[in-house]
Amino acid sequence: MSESTHQSKRNVLVIGAGGVGTMACVALERSGMASVTAALRSNYEKVLRDGFEIESVDHGKLSGWRPSHVVNKVPHVSAESPFDYVVVTLKTIPEINNIVEIIAPSITPNRTTIVLLQNGIYIEPPIIDAFQTNVVLSGPSYIGAHQHNGHVIHDDPDRYHLGVFHNPKLDPEDERRNLEDFASIYNGAGIAHATIVADIVHYRWRKALWNGIFNTMCAVTQLDNAAIRRFGGEHSLIRPGMAEMAKIAQADGYNLGDKVIDEMVDATPIELSFRPSMLVDVDKGNPLEVEVVLGNALRIARQKGVQTPILDNTYRFLKLVQARLLAARGYISEPKELPTADFI
Ligand SMILES: NC(=O)C1=CN([C@@H]2O[C@H](COP(=O)(O)OP(=O)(O)OC[C@H]3O[C@@H](n4cnc5c(N)ncnc54)[C@H](OP(=O)(O)O)[C@@H]3O)[C@@H](O)[C@H]2O)C=CC1
Numbered sequence: 199m200s201e202s203t204h205q206s207k208r209n210v211l212v213i214g215a216g217g218v219g220t221m222a223c224v225a226l227e228r229s230g231m232a233s234v235t236a237a238l239r240s241n242y243e244k245v246l247r248d249g250f251e252i253e254s255v256d257h258g259k260l261s262g263w264r265p266s267h268v269v270n271k272v273p274h275v276s277a278e279s280p281f282d283y284v285v286v287t288l289k290t291i292p293e294i295n296n297i298v299e300i301i302a303p304s305i306t307p308n309r310t311t312i313v314l315l316q317n318g319i320y321i322e323p324p325i326i327d328a329f330q331t332n333v334v335l336s337g338p339s340y341i342g343a344h345q346h347n348g349h350v351i352h353d354d355p356d357r358y359h360l361g362v363f364h365n366p367k368l369d370p371e372d373e374r375r376n377l378e379d380f381a382s383i384y385n386g387a388g389i390a391h392a393t394i395v396a397d398i399v400h401y402r403w404r405k406a407l408w409n410g411i412f413n414t415m416c417a418v419t420q421l422d423n424a425a426i427r428r429f430g431g432e433h434s435l436i437r438p439g440m441a442e443m444a445k446i447a448q449a450d451g452y453n454l455g456d457k458v459i460d461e462m463v464d465a466t467p468i469e470l471s472f473r474p475s476m477l478v479d480v481d482k483g484n485p486l487e488v489e490v491v492l493g494n495a496l497r498i499a500r501q502k503g504v505q506t507p508i509l510d511n512t513y514r515f516l517k518l519v520q521a522r523l524l525a526a527r528g529y530i531s532e533p534k535e536l537p538t539a540d541f542i
């Protein structure tokens with residue numbers, strides 16, 4: 199981002215306009231500080247023809263709404279109009295997609311800031327490895343927003359922590375400038391809220407306590423966040439699973455504090471029954487973010503020697519749910535042979 203772009207609208211690409219991506223497009227456009235291009239896939243024809251139908255707790259009802267530009271694939275960036283920001287809002291599912299390859303055509307070295315508004319722990323290092331001259335911002339979101347063919351129901355406010363995922367090859371002051379600029383645009387309409395934080399990994403671990411446990415356990419049981427607690431899962435699985443995740447974070451150098459389990463359970467009050475995004479994917483028959491939401495944490499647990507029996511079993515069940523979903527979509531087929539006994 200050059201100094202001159204501060205004067206004009208920032209050129210922003212949002213990749214993947216599902217629930218989170220569409221609401222990011224709305225927040226950025228409504229600031230008046232960004233011209234947004236949305237790269238869509240299955241909803242492209244519908245949105246091009248009719249625009250989005252949005253029922254939003256933050257923005258009200260928007261009918262036939264479109265960002266400045268809508269395209270049907272990630273554009274190859276042109277030398278004349280590089281993107282200042284590329285906002286990634288598609289699911290990270292290494293079994294079927296490669297985020298680095300998907301976003302690569304749109305990234306200008308030394309210029310484009312990459313903003314990851316996705317769930318998961320340590321989703322940033324592969325992006326920094328691939329784009330070593332680009333600032334990477336990270337924003338684990340607490341929004342509730344789901345999209346189906348251009349229709350978005352947004353029922354939990356758009357708020358998230360936003361920080362730099364530091365790239366040792368870049369100047370921290372430059373990273374900070376980009377962080378502040380992006381937050382000022384996102385918050386520019388005075389509605390959505392990105393809160394700048396100094397250490398985003400701390401906040402990613404906090405959110406891993408919610409996503410790594412509620413998302414995965416609700417996806418396996420097909421119970422919503424309230425039902426799983428009311429049927430007894432809160433004490434048999436949710437809190438013990440969160441305790442294991444907090445131990446992994448601690449071994450990684452992040453002490454989340456004594457109250458973190460209560461805080462993360464209370465983050466979504468029991469009166470508010472809803473389906474976590476991973477359960478919504480099970481409902482839709484979509485593959486799941488198994489590896490970034492739970493697998494990455496368990497790989498750290500193995501490196502650090504942390505015992506995680508509950509999360510290990512959750513992961514095993516989730517991988518079988520994933521296999522069913524991948525097979526149903528034709529990404530894999532059922533093996534003819536039984537795996538060997540050391541397969542886990
Ligand atoms: N939804 C929520 O309330 C929350 C979600 N999150 C996180 O935010 C991220 C986004 O979630 P969500 O909005 O629910 O995801 P969705 O699955 O609803 O949206 C992702 C969108 O990306 C599109 N897409 C996938 N691949 C490509 C591609 N190669 N090019 C262009 N578009 C593509 C999908 O299109 P297609 O239909 O073709 O697959 C889909 O429209 C995830 O990491 C999720 O965990 C975090 C907090 C809450």
Ligand SMILES: CC(C)(CO)C(=O)C(=O)O
Nearest residue numbers: 339340341342474475476
């Ligand atoms: C915490 C929550 C529910 C967003 O608020 C989420 O991250 C999800 O549904 O995946």
